[in-house]
Amino acid sequence: MGFVTIRDVARQAKVSTAAVSQVLNGKGRFSAETKKAVRRAAQDLGYIPDSRAQAMRSDSTQMVGLLVPDLRNPYFADLVSSMETMLYEHGFGALIGTSAESVKRQDDFIMRILGQRIDGVIAVPQGADSSGIEALVSRELPLVFVDRRVPGMDTVPYVVSDPYSGLREALELLRRYGHRRVAYVAHPSLGSFSVNERAQAFRSLAPTYCGPDDSAVFSCDDSAASRQSTIDRILAFKASAVIFGYSPDAIGSISLLRGLGIEIGSRISLVSFDDIDAFRLLSPQISVISQQVQLMGRRGVEILMDRIAAGRSTSSQRSQLVSIPTVFKRRDSVGRLS
């Protein structure tokens, strides 16, 4: 997607560029039809009127857009709060928006925030096929992706977490505690590169730590039925330990396991990605593979600050990939196999 100009809007709306400018600035006298046609064309094409251009001409607005998938997911609430505080320490305000794990909502938010007066964007991108993400990348606006990768978008700096280090530690401990049959719960329907990469890491590491045919990956989605079926399949597989790649699945499954009277830490050991508060509150406390979210947020903010300081003129995005190692935090949800 290229940069949309006022000419593109005028052509599509079949009016003059002057008319487009006047309608979008609420000036001049036009029929309701003309106004509607201009606004529709501007919206369809994703045309950003002069406010952005104005912000570019004038000095920094000291505002940054932050896009995350879901604030109800405490992992993202942590990430965005860390980044907001760090930006504040740099003298910047944050305008936060969410995609609600929906590409459509993400794209709408991006098109809207591009009409605001901002200096840059840090985004946890959602989905692989997003016109909003494409629009964001095609602007001359400092941009950093955090936590999730988008295949094919390699010109943008990334800060992601490396699932291998923490997963390796978890599998080592499980092995030392006598676990041979280990299940992994994936969540492919999310379309998240990072969440999928964790499952891939498990597939490649498991044969080193488990017996042959003693590891398996089970797919789960957000529905209660899918979680129930996943638990059933894990029990049928006779796994003595299970690792969750997506923490909301772990939270849902813990309730189900309790309902079945299956004791976590003795009958089945449990590990989840995402170091969220709830896992420390549970009894037993849940072992986690932590992405070190504060560190990830800090690096994301630092890179963005560098890009903004370097100035927009030189900000044709350079490739840069920062990978933060995950760390394993052992808690009582992992027990010795007697």
Place this chain on the structure above:
Amino acid sequence: MGFVTIRDVARQAKVSTAAVSQVLNGKGRFSAETKKAVRRAAQDLGYIPDSRAQAMRSDSTQMVGLLVPDLRNPYFADLVSSMETMLYEHGFGALIGTSAESVKRQDDFIMRILGQRIDGVIAVPQGADSSGIEALVSRELPLVFVDRRVPGMDTVPYVVSDPYSGLREALELLRRYGHRRVAYVAHPSLGSFSVNERAQAFRSLAPTYCGPDDSAVFSCDDSAASRQSTIDRILAFKASAVIFGYSPDAIGSISLLRGLGIEIGSRISLVSFDDIDAFRLLSPQISVISQQVQLMGRRGVEILMDRIAAGRSTSSQRSQLVSIPTVFKRRDSVGRLS
């Protein structure tokens, strides 16, 4: 605080109004000192340049600012996510910001968001003495306060929760279960009208349900030492039940009680305000007094949409107070006194 004009900035910076306009729009040629003086004066006075005025002249931007105290507090994450989704259904985007429970950060966010292109604001206001809140109220911008009241700001519509209904239900059940000595944990240092109102509700209701001298309010703040001391005082008071007015205190105290080997639901019964996920995950599950956050968010969005639709010209804020009753949700953290 009145409406700051370009004249005020010019006077303070000791330059002409034309110079102020040019500097703030990045035009003209001025010395670094002049630029600095103008920008400092504009910032000190909270002057909002033409972008807001422009948004007022042109059509709706379909963007709303949402201000909440803390996204790491799941209660506010729920509230803001609900409002964001409802706004989206109305065709509006949301720009979310937080005060981090600090009046200074809240005020900075408000001054910044007033420079963006927005149609209105829904805020959970922080503190009683905030120049940001005053600036927000003094603009001709549709505005709704949700969850917390600000004493003296009675011209703004409010959606708040009524603590009495849910608290009465909780106290009734405790009485039926044989509890006579009930402790309440308040958090006055937060400076939240709503959190303080809950403590007041307890003070006025407790004598009806507890024996004389059998109820007490204990104050707690965010420090671990304060939480520990609060637990000590509650145990010394020989309370058989405790009600928390601020859920982060309940979460911290549950860990402390566990550490002391005190079983919740048998040795001590526990109730907290805020219906957050973590309370359902714990074992035993924690009984809550729920503010019905979705309903509160929905009413807040509806009122804002009405104000925006009514047009800015007629939007001199009218007084309106919507009070959503709290409801008690009984779970196993409340047990019979044997």
